[in-house]
Amino acid sequence: MLTRVRVRVLVLLFWLCTRTQGHMDSESWTGQAVLPSGLCRYGNSVECCWGWRQMDRGRCQPYCEQGCKHGECVGPDRCKCRPGYTGKACNQDLNECGLKPRPCKHRCMNTPGSYKCYCLDGHTLQPDGSCRNIRTCYHANCQYGCEVIKGRVRCTCPSPGLQLGPDRRTCVDINECVLGGGGCPHRRKCVNTFGSFVCKCQLGFKLTYINGRYTCIDKDTRPFCSLNPSAPKCRCEDGGCKAPPKSPDIPVTTSCGSLTLSLGNTDDYARDDPKVGVLHCTFDHGVCLWMSDREGDLHWQTIRNSAGDSYLSVPELKAGQRSIRGARLGIQIDPPWSHGDVCFSFSHWLTGNHVGVLQLFVKTKGRGQRYSTAIWSRTSGHGWRQTQVTLTSYSVDKVLLKAERRRGHRGQIAIDDVTLRQGACQ
The missing domain is CATH 2.60.120.200 (Jelly Rolls)
Structure with a gap:
């Protein structure tokens, strides 16, 4: 009887010890154990995993060497692009007009990061991207399309960088570079394009990816x-x-x-x-x-x-x-x-x-x-x-x-x- 009691006591003590040890060492496994937020365990030390870099207060952040121009870095050298952009560095515009099925029923105009639908003469653009045939737009003879507001026909342009010309039917380009310089950042110059504009580095500077963003630096x-x-x-x-x-x-x-x-x-x-x-x-x-x-x-x-x-x-x-x-x-x-x-x-x-x-x-x-x-x-x-x-x-x-x-x-x-x-x- 005494021997059985001793055995039960030893079993109980062993169970308590293993449970306590498991609680104390549940975060101290040997080898590499992947933890949340880019942390990895290497033996008894916890450090940032490969492809992550240490920030302040022990936090780890994924690192994309090529940069993510129009997106965010979600993993080692892995970008998540915003809608309208593609490429490993999210630096390429996605031509939605070339996708299948086509996003527009009649005509499609690709824009940086997006696209614009417009309709043939005699049609008006609907909220879902389709075109509705209306007799009034057909007689308006608009270059790109039209809209009917309170029974009045008005020709429209497919881009914010275009405006109606003097004939109120055709669209002419707006030179954003003349109107406030296009809002280009420091060290970049504005270059006008049809319906839009681009910002290029000034003479003597080159576009370089530094610290998560693109900037112009001196070539000298x-x-x-x-x-x-x-x-x-x-x-x-x-x-x-x-x-x-x-x-x-x-x-x-x-x-x-x-x-x-x-x-x-x-x-x-x-x-x-x-x-x-x-x-x-x-x-x-x-x-x-x-x-x-x-x-x-x-x-x-x-x-x-x-x-x-x-x-x-x-x-x-x-x-x-x-x-x-x-x-x-x-x-x-x-x-x-x-x-x-x-x-x-x-x-x-x-x-x-x-x-x-x-x-x-x-x-x-x-x-x-x-x-x-x-x-x-x-x-x-x-x-x-x-x-x-x-x-x-x-x-x-x-x-x-x-x-x-x-x-x-x-x-x-x-x-x-x-x-x-x-x-x-x-």
């Missing part, structure tokens, strides 16, 4: 800015710089887009104004004068956190992708700086196993377009860290940050708050 990849107190000058990404007249007694301030460059003539100005001789960029309003180097085979991307602040990050490598030259971010100093030390400070974040390496290089005048060996390097870290490096080389011509992604497919290499300041670091 050689922006420069001068630290020389005797000859301050800069070239902006949009070609629009402004510099107040120089006075021998007042520090010169040169403004380029979102980057403010202040240059002082004497040490007294530097003591009075801490911002004298400073190039500072937080990437909240663009990349300032920092540009990707042509020799890189990866690209920096702007990431915005939940607070609305931005930083630059190098995306993870895709399956089978190899990177030799990495992502390169540089700034040209023209003419080369030869007025003493320069302090280069920046924030960096390297997370994940075997994520890669972040390095700092400088190029000086007379080196035959070659960079020095890395003067600073980092392969790991936890959270954001601040680093300061004093550049002591004579005639600094260019400063370059290089990020190389390694075999670790998960993790992040990021930089923020990049500053070039006259004088040695404190």
Whole structure:
């Protein structure tokens, strides 16, 4: 009898232990277990699945390298297009007029992202896209179609970019580019078409997919800015710089887009104004004068956190992708700086196993377009860290940050708050 009681007690304890262990470890299975919202379990760690990238607060977001111009990214390199668009990147207009069955009974006019039905003479367009034969429209002799409102016949045009001509029967084009420029965004010009218009990049700019949207960027990849107190000058990404007249007694301030460059003539100005001789960029309003180097085979991307602040990050490598030259971010100093030390400070974040390496290089005048060996390097870290490096080389011509992604497919290499300041670091 006592033995049976002991057996029952042991069975009860074993049942409680296995139930508790199952409750505690239900989220800790070994191997890869797919969780909601793009999270995957790898052993005892939870990270973003391949094709997803980490956002703030541990959330994961699907990543479509080709972009989704008229749609949204719903999975790794998988776009869901809005009605009227097709293609892998949702950047192709769907010609609904060529579908079967045809959406219109008589005539169909394709428009960007949609279509328009119109009827032959003697017919009027119905709400369902069909055409109704009415004697009044037949006698109106309209070019595209007509409508009858309160017994009166009125010719119609199939597109908002067309209007009735003086004869009130034919349709003429509306030049939207003359009327308010067509509403094209910055760096794009309006080109009128029959019944509509398109926005094209201005001369010297090219259409590029960046951070989830298409924008026009400068084709000139050689922006420069001068630290020389005797000859301050800069070239902006949009070609629009402004510099107040120089006075021998007042520090010169040169403004380029979102980057403010202040240059002082004497040490007294530097003591009075801490911002004298400073190039500072937080990437909240663009990349300032920092540009990707042509020799890189990866690209920096702007990431915005939940607070609305931005930083630059190098995306993870895709399956089978190899990177030799990495992502390169540089700034040209023209003419080369030869007025003493320069302090280069920046924030960096390297997370994940075997994520890669972040390095700092400088190029000086007379080196035959070659960079020095890395003067600073980092392969790991936890959270954001601040680093300061004093550049002591004579005639600094260019400063370059290089990020190389390694075999670790998960993790992040990021930089923020990049500053070039006259004088040695404190």
